[in-house]
Amino acid sequence: MADGMVEKRGVGLWFTHLGLIIGVLIIFFPIWLAFVASTVTQPEIVRPPMPLWPGDQFFENYRKALVSGINAPVAKMLFNSFVMAMGIALGKIVISLLSAFAIVYFKFPGRRLFFWLIFLTLMLPVEVRIVPTYEVVAGFGMLNSYSGLIFPLIASATATFLFRQFFMTVPDELAEAARVDGARPMRFFWDILLPMSRTNIAALFVILFIYGWNQYLWPLLITTDPSMNTIVMGIKQMFPSGDDIADWPVIMATSILAMLPPIIVVISMQKLFIRGLVDSEK
Amino acid sequence: MATLKLDNVKKRFGQTEVIHGVSIDVKDGEFIVIVGPSGCGKSTLLRMVAGLEAVSSGEIQIDGTRVNDAEPMDRDIAMVFQNYALYPHMSVFDNMAYGLKIAKTPKLEIADRVGTAAKMLELEDYLTRKPRELSGGQRQRVAMGRAIVRKPAVFLFDEPLSNLDAKLRVQMRLEIKDLQRKLGITALYVTHDQVEAMTLADRMIVMNAGVADQIGAPLEVYENPQTEFVAGFIGSPATNFIPAETLGDRPAKVARVGVRPEHAVLADAGTGQIQGKLVYAEALGAETLLHLRLQSGEMFTIRQDGTVPVPADGTLTGVDWRQSREISFGSDGHRTPNESAA
Ligand SMILES: Nc1ncnc2c1ncn2[C@@H]1O[C@H](COP(=O)(O)OP(=O)(O)OP(=O)(O)O)[C@@H](O)[C@H]1O
């Protein structure tokens, strides 16, 4: 039995790893192609066969993308995306923490009704309510602005629901102990509930940052000024209309740049993120 | 330290009344234990005093001031919870200091008070630890420390020892007793363990389904239970109850007669007050518990000294006791005065 295990480990381990490596290569290949395409010249891309190894245009293409881009400098679009993703992630977290706090800890008339109303919005994806939302945002004069990009996406039934579930696992006695200790509700929220939720907050931040970063339809609709474009929609805007020739190396460089911030966020918050998903520290 | 007064305090949840009017005057420095079976309303009563549960009617006074509508923090009370309710992300020090911090106590004084409490509770080595790094007994002590540092007028305990194992429970019981002597605290202490009640209480409140059946010093309650419920609940093994008509020769208003196991002795078959058959005997060393089945089919327990010989199981035997030790109850479950009693 023990022998078999060891043997299995010897050969099986190699096969397992081989399988995993092949899998990773298959998934990674398109990204590699994009990277290669971002380091060569336009004629090299267009001429078959496609190059498989990086060329010498790396700095040239990336500098061109960052500084001038096609419609707007990519640096500006990156910044816009960053503001939007941060705004959405932090805004969603703050709003849903507060609404979950209200729903779990306060008895007010219509508490269940409000919870179900929030819950109901889960069933309405952005696309369904996009036209009325556009009307409202336009009415407030928030087209082509950061607030227009951020506010309509801030309400979050998912995050509210998540925090509600977490708060409900916090023993009632803890809130009562804080009350006896003299903590008023917001003090309890700040001193006790918030620190206890920090792993959940971190996990949610990662998910919501990527959600915000990847927004496409909404920014496409409300930012007509190229300097307000976000990067994910901006890539699409770089595609030529009509007979223009696409500047593929620059587009590819932009795509690679667009991937970096989410990767950085995931990697830097990985430890907290996994802890938040796996255990809830009580 | 302070006095506490409950005046006909009642509690309703919606339409159901769960506390039917409890009154007591607690003197300064008195340790009151509330004891009763599960669901009788002990916690609810305590939580009303704490301010965590609204009072439906009646009045609660701390130091002569009505506090019915005061927030817990304004009542000058501290509470020790059954599950300790320690803040999981704070160190032992911060747990104990939290109330003081909120009250904006100067830093030096906080350190001083927490230090004193930690020393008293032997927690000095653990001040930087988180609650999850402590044993059950240590957590319990932190919870007590959190109450002590605030120097409240009244201490409230809700079954603070029920999550500990038997040995630790005895140890912590002694520590609480000791602490109470040192600090002279006014306290309400909820438990369903009668040993805790008997040993800790200056006076105890025996609760039965939302009613304070009897309030008095432990031994007084033990010797003079005012209701059948109290007689049955306080004392272990429980009091034996015999219908008065099977005994004959009792006043007409007596419905049932209570006899404590230690007051009954075996007698020759055919003699004594009643007859029974020994079902089994539990020899506990210092004492032996004899379980008999009476002719009426009911069980009867006798507690006798461990050195007294025990008849074989199945033996028919008489049971005797001094009539003056009987506790007799009317048909309403209330005590009827013993005419024969001296
Ligand atoms: N929030 C509530 N709503 C309705 N009924 C309640 C509520 N809290 C308690 N009760 C009822 O009040 C009664 C007394 O409850 P309480 O918790 O005071 O009992 P207890 O004596 O502390 O019991 P235990 O020894 O099990 O802790 C119970 O019958 C319980 O069902």
Ligand SMILES: [Mg+2]
């Ligand atoms: Mg209780």
